[in-house]
Structure formats: structure tokens, C-alpha cells
Amino acid sequence: MLRALRSIVARDLRLSLRRRGDVLNHLVFFVIVVTLFPLGVGPEPNLMRIMAPGIVWVAALLAAMLSLQRLFASDYADGTLEQMLISAQPLGLIVVGKIVAHWLMSGLPLTLLAPVLGLQFDLPQQALGVLTLSLLIGTPVLSLIGAVGAALTLGVRGEGVLLALLVLPLYIPVLIFGAGGVAAMANGLGAGPHLSLLGAFLAISCVVAPWAACVALRVAYD
Amino acid sequence: MLEARDLACERGDVRLFAGVSFALAAGELLLVQGPNGSGKTSLLRLVAGLSRPAAGDIRWTGEDIRKLRENYARELLFVGHANAVKDEFSADENLAVARELAGRKSTPLERADALERIGLAARARLPARYLSQGQKRRVALARLCLAADTPLWILDEPFAALDARALATVVALVDEHLARGGMAILTTHQEVAIATRLRHVIALD
Numbered sequence: 117m118l119r120a121l122r123s124i125v126a127r128d129l130r131l132s133l134r135r136r137g138d139v140l141n142h143l144v145f146f147v148i149v150v151t152l153f154p155l156g157v158g159p160e161p162n163l164m165r166i167m168a169p170g171i172v173w174v175a176a177l178l179a180a181m182l183s184l185q186r187l188f189a190s191d192y193a194d195g196t197l198e199q200m201l202i203s204a205q206p207l208g209l210i211v212v213g214k215i216v217a218h219w220l221m222s223g224l225p226l227t228l229l230a231p232v233l234g235l236q237f238d239l240p241q242q243a244l245g246v247l248t249l250s251l252l253i254g255t256p257v258l259s260l261i262g263a264v265g266a267a268l269t270l271g272v273r274g275e276g277v278l279l280a281l282l283v284l285p286l287y288i289p290v291l292i293f294g295a296g297g298v299a300a301m302a303n304g305l306g307a308g309p310h311l312s313l314l315g316a317f318l319a320i321s322c323v324v325a326p327w328a329a330c331v332a333l334r335v336a337y338d
Numbered sequence: 339m340l341e342a343r344d345l346a347c348e349r350g351d352v353r354l355f356a357g358v359s360f361a362l363a364a365g366e367l368l369l370v371q372g373p374n375g376s377g378k379t380s381l382l383r384l385v386a387g388l389s390r391p392a393a394g395d396i397r398w399t400g401e402d403i404r405k406l407r408e409n410y411a412r413e414l415l416f417v418g419h420a421n422a423v424k425d426e427f428s429a430d431e432n433l434a435v436a437r438e439l440a441g442r443k444s445t446p447l448e449r450a451d452a453l454e455r456i457g458l459a460a461r462a463r464l465p466a467r468y469l470s471q472g473q474k475r476r477v478a479l480a481r482l483c484l485a486a487d488t489p490l491w492i493l494d495e496p497f498a499a500l501d502a503r504a505l506a507t508v509v510a511l512v513d514e515h516l517a518r519g520g521m522a523i524l525t526t527h528q529e530v531a532i533a534t535r536l537r538h539v540i541a542l543d
Binding site for chain 1: 386387388389390407408411412414416418419420421422423424425426427431435436438439440441442465
């Protein structure tokens with residue numbers, strides 16, 4: 117079982133590495149969106165320090181969403197997904213493997229990049245830590261929920277926009293508690309409750325999202 | 339042993355076929371024939387378990403394939419219209435991934451033999467994006483060389499885009515499969531000489 121999971125993850129990672137451009141594009145997009153805000157709002161250090169967690173989180177959300185389209189679409193187009201549906205491996209396992217690989221190629225790099233971008237906003241060290249931790253817990257939720265959206269919009273015309281409409285509202289709680297953690301800490305409340313709630317979202321979506329994505333994939337082919 | 343009873347299939351509001359029944363035992367071949375749009379591919383997808391019939395049921399060794407799920411999938415090799423070949427992977431890698439999905443291991447040597455037999459030995463390490471349509475089809479069909487232990491083969495237009503030599507190889511592969519007691523279902527527009535006498539034909543219209 118674990119071996120099968122590992123081979124699915126390895127396959128998707130290998131595929132991503134062969135299409136390095138795709139992965140890099142989303143990271144560059146993330147950096148650019150974050151950088152646009154100081155340019156647009158004006159370089160007011162105090163304002164920037166307050167806005168920074170929100171900006172980084174919104175940019176991470178958008179970048180994660182952009183990368184969702186390649187989660188199932190290319191396998192759908194060339195028929196690999198069809199083979200996965202009638203594979204000897206349980207579909208749930210394959211979907212989980214694909215989600216893990218997606219996170220490793222989108223959520224994890226975003227998380228690692230976030231402290232660097234936070235420095236640009238002059239965030240104090242503690243805030244940087246909380247921001248990174250919240251992304252570490254929150255970005256897997258983005259991949260999990262996103263997988264359901266990606267599966268539901270397979271083969272639909274104009275899937276990009278539809279995917280955004282479907283998935284972004286579901287991302288709202290993650291955004292609120294992800295970005296809110298840093299603000300709470302700055303107000304002396306501590307980020308613990310926010311991070312625990314993020315953890316709870318992660319736990320719930322770990323259970324529900326792969327199952328929902330499987331159902332959506334079967335429907336897409338029926 | 340595969341059994342289908344009173345299958346019906348609908349696409350949108352159109353009923354493609356109804357009342358299709360057949361039974362397939364070890365060593366038997368089922369040819370599905372009919373003009374374009376008559377539902378050949380749809381029938382094959384039903385039997386592969388990819389879509390649900392509008393009516394009727396399909397049984398494998400007496401049990402509904404919907405209940406068997408992965409246990410049925412393990413006994414099944416499906417080559418559809420889409421090749422399931424990734425452009426970024428080489429023929430060898432594609433074959434390895436396909437075997438993993440089938441829940442079986444393959445050694446590099448086995449894969450090299452399979453690609454050799456299907457006539458791709460010289461292109462085994464090349465990313466598939468540099469292969470022609472016919473060569474990509476061969477990568478998909480190379481799975482047949484490794485699927486001796488998979489009893490049911492479902493092949494949708496396996497001979498499309500193949501040249502005469504590759505076609506002969508695939509016919510030989512199906513022949514061998516039937517001779518060792520396997521089952522095969524295939525659609526084709528070409529007249530192919532598959533040696534078995536145990537053949538059923540379904541004509542859709």
C-alpha cells in the first residue's frame with residue numbers, strides 16, 4: 117500500500133521536474149503578486165507590517181489555485197486518468213498520492229519562500245515564524261480542497277474560471293485563520309488558537325477531500 | 339468468466355444500444371463491430387467498468403464488477419482510444435508506470451524485451467513527445483507483452499495507426515493470449531486474421 121503510494125508520488129514529482137517551467141511560473145507569480153502591493157499601496161512601513169500576512173496568504177492562495185489546473189487535467193487529456201480509474205490500486209490511494217505530490221511542488225515551495233518575502237515587509241522574527249507555520253499547516257488544505265474542485269471541473273469548458281469560483285470561497289476559512297494568526301500574536305493574544313483551527317481544517321479535509329475527489333472523478337467519466 | 343446481460347447504454351438522450359448480452363469463457367475472443375457512433379467504445383468502457391450501464395449488469399466469475407472494483411481491475415487490461423502515454427516520459431518509463439498502475443512490478447529487462455518485441459527498442463529512452471502517432475500507440479500496446487498474467491484484455495481499435503509489421507505483432511500477441519486461455523474483447527474496422535475458432539461477434543447498428 118505504502119509502496120504504491122510512494123510510486124504515485126514519485127511519478128508525479130518526476131513529471132513536475134520535467135516540466136520545471138510550470139512549477140517555477142507559479143512561484144514567480146507568487147513573488148510578483150506579493151511585490152505588487154507595496155508598489156500599489158505605497159511604502160508605508162507600519163501599514164505594510166500590518167498587511168503583510170494577509171498579502172502573503174492571498175498570493176499563496178492564488179498561486180496554489182493556478183497550479184491546481186495541472187493536477188488532473190493532463191492525465192485526463194492523455195487517458196492516464198482513465199487507466200487510474202480502473203487501476204489495481206484503489207483510486208483513493210492514487211488521488212492522495214497526487215495531492216501529496218501537488219503540495220510538494222506548490223505548497224511547500226510557497227511556504228519556504230514566505231519568510232523571505234516577509235522580510236521584505238520588515239516583519240519581526242516571531243511573526244515570520246507564525247506566518248511560515250500557518251502556511252505549512254494551511255497549504256496542504258489548499259491542495260486537498262483544490263483537488264475536489266479540479267476533479268469537479270474536469271472536461272468542462274472554461275474550467276479555469278469555474279475552478280476559481282468553486283474553490284476560492286472554500287479557501288476563505290483557511291485565509292482568515294492563516295493570516296489572522298500573525299495579527300493575533302501582534303495583539304498579544306498568541307497564535308495558538310488560530311493554528312489549532314487550521315490544524316482542525318487540515319484534519320477534516322484529509323478525511324473528506326480525497327473521498328470527494330474520487331467521487332467527482334468517477335462522475336466525470338460516467 | 340465474463341458475463342453481460344441486457345446491457346443498455348445512453349449518451350445524453352440518445353439510446354446507443356439495448357439488450358446486448360454475451361458470455362466469454364477462457365480462450366474466447368469477442369469482436370465488437372459496427373459503424374462509427376454505434377457505441378462500440380461505449381460498450382467497451384462499460385465492460386471495463388469506466389461507466390455505468392443504463393440497464394443490465396456485468397459479472398466477472400459470477401460477481402458484479404461494480405462490487406469487485408480493484409479485484410476486477412487487477413484481472414483486466416484496457417487499451418482505450420487514448421494511449422495514456424506521457425510526453426515527458428520515455429517509452430520505458432511509460433511502460434513502468436502502466437505496470438505499477440496494474441499493480442505489478444516490472445524489471446528493466448522485461449520492459450526492454452517488451453519494447454523490442456513491439457519494435458521500439460531503438461526509441462526506448464526517448465521522451466515520448468518525439469515519437470510518432472503510431473509509435474505512441476505501440477508504447478501503449480507494449481503493455482500486452484507484459485500482461486500474460488492478466489486474463490481479460492479489452493482493446494479499443496488496437497490496430498489504428500499501426501503499420502503492417504506492428505499489426506502482425508499485436509495479432510500474434512492476442513493469438514498467444516487466447517491460446518493460453520485468456521479472453522479478449524476488441525473493436526476493429528480492419529479484417530484481421532486471429533486464428534481462434536472460439537470467436538463471438540456482436541454487431542451494433
